[in-house]
Amino acid sequence: MDHINSDFLENHSLHYIEMALRTDKIERIDNPDGYGKRIGDCGDSVEFFLMHHENRIKSVSFFTRGCLNTTACCNTVATFAQGKTIDEAWEIVPEQVIEYLNTLPKDHFHCAELAVGALYLALRNLQSLKSSSV
Numbered sequence: 001m002d003h004i005n006s007d008f009l010e011n012h013s014l015h016y017i018e019m020a021l022r023t024d025k026i027e028r029i030d031n032p033d034g035y036g037k038r039i040g041d042c043g044d045s046v047e048f049f050l051m052h053h054e055n056r057i058k059s060v061s062f063f064t065r066g067c068l069n070t071t072a073c074c075n076t077v078a079t080f081a082q083g084k085t086i087d088e089a090w091e092i093v094p095e096q097v098i099e100y101l102n103t104l105p106k107d108h109f110h111c112a113e114l115a116v117g118a119l120y121l122a123l124r125n126l127q128s129l130k131s132s133s134v
Contacts, residue, residue: 013102019079020072027061033129036121040114044070048078048122052130057081057089062118069108073097073115081119089123092116 009017027049034050044066051059060078064070076097081089094112098104104112 011103015076016072016101016103019075019101020068022075025061025075025078026063026071028063029059029061032122034122034124034126036118036123036125038114038118038121040066040070040110042066042110044111044114046070046074046114046118048074048118050081050122050126052086052126055085057084057086062115066114067108067111069104070111070114072101072104073111074118076100076112077115077119086123086127089119092119 012020028047029049029051032049033052035048037045037047039045045064046066047063049059049061049063050057060081062074062078064074077092080092080096080100084092094109094116097112097116098109101112
C-alpha cells in the first residue's frame with residue numbers, strides 16, 4: 001500500500017471511509033416524488049431524488065459532482081433519510097452528518113451543509129407535489 005492510501009485509511013473513521021466510497025445510492029431517478037439540487041460556493045453540485053410511500057421515504061438516491069467529502073456527506077444524508085417519515089427527515093441537520101463521519105475535515109463542513117440543503121429542497125418539492133395532487 002502506498003503512502004497516500006495508508007494516510008487516508010489512518011486519518012479517517014470507518015464511517016467516513018464507508019460513506020466516501022459507497023456507490024449504491026448514487027443514481028439519477030426519472031420522475032422522482034421529490035427532487036432538490038444545490039450548488040455550493042466551492043462549485044460542488046448535489047442532487048437528491050426521493051421516492052415515498054404512505055408518508056415514508058422509501059428510496060433516496062443522489063448524484064454529485066464534487067469531492068470525496070461531498071460524496072461522504074451525501075451518502076450519510078441518504079442513509080439517515082431512508083425509511084424516515086417526511087417530518088423525521090426534516091430533522092436531519094449538518095451537525096449530525098459531521099458527528100457521524102467523525103473525521104470530515106473542518107474546512108469541508110460546508111459539504112454537510114450542501115448535502116442537507118439539497119435534501120431539504122427535495123423534501124420541499126415532495127411536499128409541494130404531494131399537496132398539489134390531493
